[in-house]
Amino acid sequence: MPLDHSQLQLNKQLTIPLARQLYQQLHQQIVSGNLSYAERLPSSRELAEQLQLSRGVVVECYEMLRLDHLVLGFGKGGTQICYQPYLAKPLASKASTKLGLSAQGRLIATARDYMGLRTPLLLQTSLPDLRLFPKRAWLKVQCEALEQLQGQYERSGGVSPLKLALKEFLARYRGIQVQDLNCLLISTGTQGALSALARALLNPNDVTVVEHPGWEGGKAALRQAQAHLVSVDLDQEGALVPTIKAKLAVITPNAQFPTGYVMSAARRKAWLEYSIQHNCWLIEDDFAAEYSYQQHPAPSLLSYPQAQHVIHLGTMSKLLLPDLRLSWMVVPASIADELRKILNTLGLQPSYLLQHQLALFMQYGYLAKHLAQTRSIYNQRRQWCTTYLQQHGADILEVMPSLSGMNTYLKLKESLHTENLEFRLKQAGFGCEIYRLIAKEKMTTYLLLGHAKLSEEQLETVLGKFLNVLRN
Numbered sequence: 001m002p003l004d005h006s007q008l009q010l011n012k013q014l015t016i017p018l019a020r021q022l023y024q025q026l027h028q029q030i031v032s033g034n035l036s037y038a039e040r041l042p043s044s045r046e047l048a049e050q051l052q053l054s055r056g057v058v059v060e061c062y063e064m065l066r067l068d069h070l071v072l073g074f075g076k077g078g079t080q081i082c083y084q085p086y087l088a089k090p091l092a093s094k095a096s097t098k099l100g101l102s103a104q105g106r107l108i109a110t111a112r113d114y115m116g117l118r119t120p121l122l123l124q125t126s127l128p129d130l131r132l133f134p135k136r137a138w139l140k141v142q143c144e145a146l147e148q149l150q151g152q153y154e155r156s157g158g159v160s161p162l163k164l165a166l167k168e169f170l171a172r173y174r175g176i177q178v179q180d181l182n183c184l185l186i187s188t189g190t191q192g193a194l195s196a197l198a199r200a201l202l203n204p205n206d207v208t209v210v211e212h213p214g215w216e217g218g219k220a221a222l223r224q225a226q227a228h229l230v231s232v233d234l235d236q237e238g239a240l241v242p243t244i245k246a247k248l249a250v251i252t253p254n255a256q257f258p259t260g261y262v263m264s265a266a267r268r269k270a271w272l273e274y275s276i277q278h279n280c281w282l283i284e285d286d287f288a289a290e291y292s293y294q295q296h297p298a299p300s301l302l303s304y305p306q307a308q309h310v311i312h313l314g315t316m317s318k319l320l321l322p323d324l325r326l327s328w329m330v331v332p333a334s335i336a337d338e339l340r341k342i343l344n345t346l347g348l349q350p351s352y353l354l355q356h357q358l359a360l361f362m363q364y365g366y367l368a369k370h371l372a373q374t375r376s377i378y379n380q381r382r383q384w385c386t387t388y389l390q391q392h393g394a395d396i397l398e399v400m401p402s403l404s405g406m407n408t409y410l411k412l413k414e415s416l417h418t419e420n421l422e423f424r425l426k427q428a429g430f431g432c433e434i435y436r437l438i439a440k441e442k443m444t445t446y447l448l449l450g451h452a453k454l455s456e457e458q459l460e461t462v463l464g465k466f467l468n469v470l471r472n
């Protein structure tokens with residue numbers, strides 16, 4: 001059947017080039033047998049006129065068809081179809097069923113509710129101030145980092161200059177002595193590291209302890225590995241040690257999320273003893289411990305002699321930027337080699353260029369300088385935020401005491417009307433988190449506000465608006 005140009009529909013609004021659109025439609029007609037073998041296509045001039053296109057578009061399209069061996073060009077003799085559909089294997093004509101996710105895929109996709117996590121919101125928690133990021137220093141080390149690239153795949157769980165820089169960082173800031181660099185692995189955020197660890201260490205339904213309240217991202221990483229999650233409550237000393245036997249526990253002893261509490265020395269010891277007694281992996285999520293405003297940040301669990309089953313996780317998301325997607329773990333030597341392979345197989349390694357760049361950034365002292373600056377600024381903002389809320393909101397809330405973190409934790413007074421609070425805050429553009437905790441059959445509402453990202457002037461406006469929403 002000759003080509004019916006009225007069947008061709010080209011849309012100039014699409015980003016797909018016209019030659020490509022025409023090619024796809026003719027291709028389809030030829031392979032489906034609509035345009036038969038030996039049929040002549042109109043000349044490029046003729047078809048261009050019929051479709052009101054420039055002739056170049058049709059010429060380009062015919063050339064693509066020729067390269068696919070679907071047509072032959074005979075110069076002035078025109079363009080002729082040379083494809084014989086009956087020679088090709090017929091496509092299966094079975095009615096197609098809808099393709100979807102596997103059971104495992106569904107489990108991963110539903111491990112966390114991502115609704116409402118898309119746009120940056122006011123007072124969103126645990127976010128650093130992008131304006132303080134040392135852009136000039138970062139760019140300064142970029143060219144040097146490029147020169148260090150090897151142009152090959154890196155399989156050792158992180159590039160060695162970064163491992164060396166982190167080793168020094170961990171000793172200086174977290175009192176951790178990394179004896180063997182094989183035990184230090186670089187990964188894509190705490191999220192990526194925890195997902196890999198959950199897959200590596202848990203069998204389906206293994207009892208896994210998490211803090212309540214706690215970080216939803218971490219719980220999702222455990223759920224996707226079919227962990228059986230059991231929550232433990234907190235008291236003034238930190239997360240309670242479970243009474244049941246667990247295979248793995250994830251805790252935030254140095255800056256509990258969301259409360260910001262620092263775990264007491266006695267409770268740390270109790271957790272370490274528990275992990276040895278029950279052969280339980282103890283994952284220390286150290287995500288913002290550097291922002292502890294005590295004189296000396298609490299020591300990492302890894303610095304205790306009973307730390308045989310401890311895995312330490314740290315991240316650049318709070319120290320520098322969440323956009324980097326770069327974190328590290330310090331793991332026992334017994335599993336280091338296999339974990340390295342797992343990270344490679346799952347593709348959970350950050351870019352090697354980024355790793356080299358960060359290593360140089362640390363070696364030249366830029367990270368230490370940035371940390372000193374942000375610690376002081378975030379602490380000022382924390383104090384400012386506390387004072388403001390105590391002065392202007394004492395009738396409806398109580399600021400919970402905390403010496404760490406990038407967030408402020410509030411307890412709402414019972415007299416405050418908290419119905420629809422989630423909706424009201426969201427409507428007004430706030431991203432603070434709400435926790436409703438039940439103790440002794442009484443429910444108390446807590447709020448977590450991110451104070452680090454905003455200057456004091458901005459905080460004044462935003463907190464004023466926030467108090468208005470609470471009161472309405």
Ligand SMILES: Cc1ncc(COP(=O)(O)O)c(C=O)c1O
Nearest residue numbers: 126189190191215257287315317
């Ligand atoms: C408790 C906790 N750990 C870790 C992180 C950081 O995760 P990532 O390193 O994947 O950015 C967060 C982020 O807010 C968190 O709240």
